[in-house]
Amino acid sequence: MKMQDLRRKADAFFFQPVSPYPLAAYRILFGLCVATTLLLLHRDWMAWFGMHGWVSPETIHKAESGFRLNAFDLLPSDDGWVRLCFWIFLSASLALVVGFCSRLSSAIVFLALNALNQRMPLILHGGDTFLRAAAFFLVFCPSGMVWSVDALIRKRRHILRPIAIKPWAQRLIQYQLVLIYLSSFLWKIKGEPWRSGTALFYVWHLREIQRFPVPSLFQSTAAIHIESWSVLVFELVFPLLIWFKRFRVPLLIVGIIFHLTLEYALNIPMFQWDMLSAYVLFVDPYALERRAAQFFSVVSRRQGRTA
Amino acid sequence: MIRPATKLATSLFVAFHLCVMTLFALPMSGNWVERIRASVSPYMIAIGMNETWNTFAPNPKSAEQFMKAIVVTLRGKTDVYQFPRMEDLSYADRYRMERFRKFEESVICGDCTGLWPDVGRYVARRSGTPMDPPDRVVLVKFESAIDPNRGLMGDDEHAVPTVLGELSVQPEDLQ
Numbered sequence: 001m002k003m004q005d006l007r008r009k010a011d012a013f014f015f016q017p018v019s020p021y022p023l024a025a026y027r028i029l030f031g032l033c034v035a036t037t038l039l040l041l042h043r044d045w046m047a048w049f050g051m052h053g054w055v056s057p058e059t060i061h062k063a064e065s066g067f068r069l070n071a072f073d074l075l076p077s078d079d080g081w082v083r084l085c086f087w088i089f090l091s092a093s094l095a096l097v098v099g100f101c102s103r104l105s106s107a108i109v110f111l112a113l114n115a116l117n118q119r120m121p122l123i124l125h126g127g128d129t130f131l132r133a134a135a136f137f138l139v140f141c142p143s144g145m146v147w148s149v150d151a152l153i154r155k156r157r158h159i160l161r162p163i164a165i166k167p168w169a170q171r172l173i174q175y176q177l178v179l180i181y182l183s184s185f186l187w188k189i190k191g192e193p194w195r196s197g198t199a200l201f202y203v204w205h206l207r208e209i210q211r212f213p214v215p216s217l218f219q220s221t222a223a224i225h226i227e228s229w230s231v232l233v234f235e236l237v238f239p240l241l242i243w244f245k246r247f248r249v250p251l252l253i254v255g256i257i258f259h260l261t262l263e264y265a266l267n268i269p270m271f272q273w274d275m276l277s278a279y280v281l282f283v284d285p286y287a288l289e290r291r292a293a294q295f296f297s298v299v300s301r302r303q304g305r306t307a
Numbered sequence: 308m309i310r311p312a313t314k315l316a317t318s319l320f321v322a323f324h325l326c327v328m329t330l331f332a333l334p335m336s337g338n339w340v341e342r343i344r345a346s347v348s349p350y351m352i353a354i355g356m357n358e359t360w361n362t363f364a365p366n367p368k369s370a371e372q373f374m375k376a377i378v379v380t381l382r383g384k385t386d387v388y389q390f391p392r393m394e395d396l397s398y399a400d401r402y403r404m405e406r407f408r409k410f411e412e413s414v415i416c417g418d419c420t421g422l423w424p425d426v427g428r429y430v431a432r433r434s435g436t437p438m439d440p441p442d443r444v445v446l447v448k449f450e451s452a453i454d455p456n457r458g459l460m461g462d463d464e465h466a467v468p469t470v471l472g473e474l475s476v477q478p479e480d481l482q
Contacts, residue, residue: 172328
């Protein structure tokens with residue numbers, strides 16, 4: 001392939017206008033993931049982020065020097081403000097779900113997720129990290145173009161906007177997702193338990209991380225070998241082949257099964273949903289539009305009947 | 308239509324992020340990798356994108372770990388604070404409180420000594436009474452190996468205690 005061809009393909013990949021529906025669907029799912037994460041944190045919010053929490057802001061500053069984009073640092077050192085932050089962060093995530101002031105809401109959600117990380121990185125997991133990265137790129141996305149309050153407001157004011165969007169920021173979210181799988185594969189392949197196929201024996205037997213009991217059928221030696229190697233194969237194949245249309249649907253289905261299995265077996269709140277929500281960015285936009293149109297027509301028919 | 312200057316700026320932004328995301332995520336080493344990582348790390352840290360994706364890797368955790376804090380009051384009374392253990396909680400509670408497990412895991416690490424006084428202080432504030440306030444808090448880590456070759460499955464009875472540190476509680480710690 002010539003350099004010019006490569007450039008043309010990259011240009012089309014990042015800048016050729018695409019349907020705004022997958023991004024809008026992602027905005028909704030992403031907002032729901034953030035809101036649920038915040039709600040799960042609500043009861044212990046002050047214990048983690050308060051001035052007199054488990055770890056003081058001063059200790060965290062000492063441990064993590066350098067410039068930090070931390071919303072908590074911009075506020076007065078007072079528990080009332082920390083409490084208020086929760087409600088601002090939650091409101092912004094819900095605003096993102098309904099697509100109200102989508103760009104501003106994305107920016108607030110990014111600042112919120114980054115603030116949680118800068119204030120208390122000790123309690124966060126990979127799902128939170130992925131949400132944070134996605135939030136950063138979502139700020140640059142026109143995610144409120146459709147299926148949003150923003151779109152309704154524009155329609156009322158007769159403001160016309162092009163119905164296709166430039167996908168470069170959306171592509172960066174997709175890239176972040178596949179990078180997670182590829183990185184996980186490369187880290188795992190360094191470990192002897194993964195290469196020998198025994199790794200999942202340890203994972204299934206860690207009581208501290210167990211959720212629902214894994215059936216004994218899946219805990220036999222042979223099953224553990226197959227499962228461990230399957231994880232490696234999936235984490236390598238997904239990032240390499242998801243970009244090709246013919247492999248996309250089977251890979252997304254395998255990915256859904258993979259994450260739902262982990263959601264059943266492991267107690268890592270929201271991680272699987274954080275990852276799965278980004279799958280919608282790979283879905284065929286026309287299929288998504290069709291399904292959404294069917295859904296809305298069924299809803300309006302039902303409403304018509306009840307009225 | 309995008310203006311050429313905007314297109315160029317956007318392309319540079321995209322290319323930069325593709326490169327640095329890859330450099331930070333993948334387990335690569337080498338002088339040039341380290342140099343680039345060091346030069347862009349202030350930016351990546353500021354926006355919170357400096358994480359690696361190595362859960363259960365390269366080796367999955369092969370030991371159950373938990374932590375207790377022993378509080379000794381001025382009058383010598385002993386109180387044990389048990390950090391929430393996920394396996395003892397209901398399904399709903401363990402989903403909500405998993406952050407405690409993650410916190411414990413983070414605090415237990417060898418080079419986390421700077422965090423222990425804060426943890427001790429927090430436990431001290433929850434213990435004792437005004438008449439008999441806490442005097443000392445001792446943090447103890449318990450570790451029980453999971454090793455199929457030795458028939459060890461991370462049971463509590465095989466857990467080995469290790470004292471992480473001791474905090475002498477001052478009156479200002481309780482405020």
